[in-house]
Amino acid sequence: MDLALLRTFVTVHRAGSFTRAAALLGLSQPAVTSQIRTLERQLGRPLFLRQARGVTPTTIGDELAHKVAPHLDALVEIAGTGLDDDHAPRTLHLAGPPEFTAERALPALTALTGENGRGFALRTSFGTAEEALEGLGAGHHDLVISTARPRGALLTATALCDEEHILIAAPRHATHRESPAEPAGIPVIEVHETLPFVSRYWASVFDSRPTAPGTVIVPDLRAVLACAVAGAGLAVLPRYLCAPALERGDVVALHEPPVPPLRTYFLAVRTGTLALPHLARAHDWLLRAAADWS
Structure with missing residues (x-):
């Protein structure tokens, strides 16, 4: 049986679409x-x-994919190992949210790019979870960091880490507030008009919705932090991002709930591509690095 036909079959089975499989192949x-x-x-x-x-695969299609896919992935691994021995580094195309990718993933991965002379070239793009996962499925990226777990057989996801969210503001806003559940006129800083971070925090901690609208909307969490430090209002941010500002006293925590809201990050790849050595190394390296992230 022709291996090319089987490779096309497995790609279609994972993609769930002739069109998407054609793009990948x-x-x-x-x-x-x-x-x-x-x-x-x-x-x-x-x-x-x-x-x-x-x-949609028939039962025969599912049975064939179950039998064939592991062997094709093994062949990819063998071929990838041979390519990996070449002097020219492989290129890893990474996508993820700008703040987490810049503050967490890239410092870890750039330490690996020159490891023992077996590194890889790195190309990075930023975007929403939906955009990144769509690009991964279309073959535009090799590895995606996402806050959404992908569905379907085309993509495989591994939990990377949890990030804790914290309600913060400049110290002057902490001295006259009436209740953390009622901002008492404190402006809200957010990344979008829908107040995704503040709304998630309020629902999780206070079982309610925020009553104040967004006053400053800026689509970057690092800019949100800068506005909070400048005294523009309250914000909900990942603890890792605002920890230095908390330590310096530039901002303070307005509330410390017994169980803080968490958000999970996932590492997503196209199913079977972890057989490629450079991709497997980056994947494993990020998982090891995440063990020290808090």
Whole structure:
């Protein structure tokens, strides 16, 4: 049986779409369709049910994927190891949220890029979880840091770490507030008009919604912190990001709940690609580094 046909089959099975599989394989959609039909003729059984949006594997298709995929991934690993011995470094395309990627992931990964002469080149892009995961599925990225766990067989996710969220403001705002659940006129600084961080904090800690609208909206948590330090109002930020400002006294915690709100980060890859050595090293290195993040 032709390995190229099996590779196309596994890609379609994971992608759930001829169109997405074609993009990942660098083929045209008609070529992917033709290869799947050829494989179905050879087996004498249908492998996919065509639907309005994508395809769904038949029980025969699921059985074949279960048997074939691990062996194809092993072949990718063998081929990747051979490429990894080349003097030219492989390039890792990383995507994630700008603040976490800049403050956490990139310092860890850049320490690995020259490790023992077996490093890799690094290309980074920023975006929302939805944009990054869509780009990963389309083959634009190799590794994505996401606050959303991807669904489906195309992508595989591993929990990376949890970040604690804290309600902060400049010290002068802490002296006259009436209640942490009622900002008492303290302006709100946020990354979006929907107040995603403040709303999540209020729902988790106070079981309510914030009553004050956003006064300063800026789409970067580091800028939110700078505005809070300048006294523009209260904000909800990851503790790791505002810890130095807390230690200096530039901002103070307005509330210390017994169980602080947490948000989980995931490392996402296309299923099977961890067989590539440079990608596996980056993945494992981030997981090890995350063990020391608090």
